[in-house]
Amino acid sequence: MTGRVRAGLSILAVVFTAYLAIGGMVWTGRVDMPAIFVAALVLYLVTTWLCIFWEAAPRTRRGGEAVLQRSAPLPVWACVFALAATAVIPSATWYSVAEAARLESFATWTLGGVGALLTIVMVRRRPLVAWAGVVMLAAASSAWIGPVNALTLGAVGAAVWVGTAQLLTGLVDRAALDTAELTEIERRSSEWLASQEGRRRERRVRVQQALALAGPVLTRTIESDGRLSAAERDEARLAEGALRDELRGPRLLDESVRAKLHEARRRGSIVTVLDEGGLDGVSEEALERIRGHLARALEGAASDRIYIRTSPHESTAVTVVGRSHPGDDPGDEEVVDLWHEIPHEPAAISDLDA
Structure with missing residues (x-):
């Protein structure tokens, strides 16, 4: 009433x-x-x-x-x-x-x-x-x-x-x-429709990003009937890796992080980015701090394999691990030569940066 x-x-x-x-x-x-x-x-x-x-x-x-x-x-x-x-x-x-x-x-x-x-x-x-x-x-x-x-x-x-x-x-x-x-x-019903509309928009963005990343390589592959040069194969590998990053860990990416990942792959590293939860409810400001620290952690990284994963731990946001072979023999056991834990708290990030 x-x-x-x-x-x-x-x-x-x-x-x-x-x-x-x-x-x-x-x-x-x-x-x-x-x-x-x-x-x-x-x-x-x-x-x-x-x-x-x-x-x-x-x-x-x-x-x-x-x-x-x-x-x-x-x-x-x-x-x-x-x-x-x-x-x-x-x-x-x-x-x-x-x-x-x-x-x-x-x-x-x-x-x-x-x-x-x-x-x-x-x-x-x-x-x-x-x-x-x-x-x-x-x-x-x-x-x-x-x-x-x-x-x-x-x-x-x-x-x-x-x-x-x-x-x-x-x-x-x-x-x-x-x-x-x-x-x-x-x-x-309104919330459901809004969430569906948000998902549709996100799918459209992902499709546009995929076309922007892989479109030129796919076009060149079709035109050459699969006969690509070594440089073109490298570009295809880089495009595939970037596309996987966009699908598996979009919340970890900004222009700076994308550039560092691209540079690491250029140097021959195999990079895996996985968002497995742990960043739910994190504000955009906090995500920007985490991305900035991630970009600095990848600066000059030259490990054979680089794993970037979000962490379910309440204090750790992202873990960056790099593994490499200590010698020229591929059969040698890999060792960890890169390790970074990016915490949720900005004060802890500042301490790490210092």
Whole structure:
């Protein structure tokens, strides 16, 4: 329920209860104790308006996975106050007027007035309190003006008002929950569509990069029917390596890193770049620092094999390992001649640079 609708209904409730109270002031019969009569009217207005406005701001609630707004339940002390007013107001009104005037409209206003009060209590999500008040009102009115007169002059109407309020409140809550669930579904659908659109854009970028990297080599291969010169074969090898980098580790790449990888391959190194997780949720600023450090780590690297991998460790972002044969014999066991760990924290990166 929007704020404007809630404010409009509150104003309507105030006007209606004030109208009922004014009707009680139109005395068409003898009032033996006007002070008590007026005090009952004042108590009625205070109690009713307190139940309308006290902590009436909506609260956020969760129905399943849907978030919805509902008015706050009436505080317990206010419920006790409303029940006390329900018990006092009818008896005080009929006690203050002459016995012959107890069936006059200005004396029976309490049936409608207290019925409106209990309807407000029901709307404020206190159904047990509201129905207890209906029972109290029926008992008091039957004692003062008789059961038949109580039923014909407003007790039934009060019960109907409270029951209707309970039904409408339940329907409104159900509608609000359905609306919140539909909103949640729509939000998820929008997120899914946005993610799909992002993936499509990323695929288009990857295709464009692949065409830019491998397109000239493939064109030359087709034109020469596969008969490439040694230089062209080297270019094809470099293009293949760059394309693998774009597919396997795009978050590790910028222009500087790409240039260093290209230089390492030019020197004869076999470079493997793998993004195996660990950079999820890392900000773009942090990625830029990591890429800068990676480019510096690859400066002049001449290992036979260079492995660049993201790390799942909470403190290490990227590991760079270089392995080479110590001699000319290819059968010799490789040794590690390059080792860099790039941490997540910028302070640790600065310490390594120093």
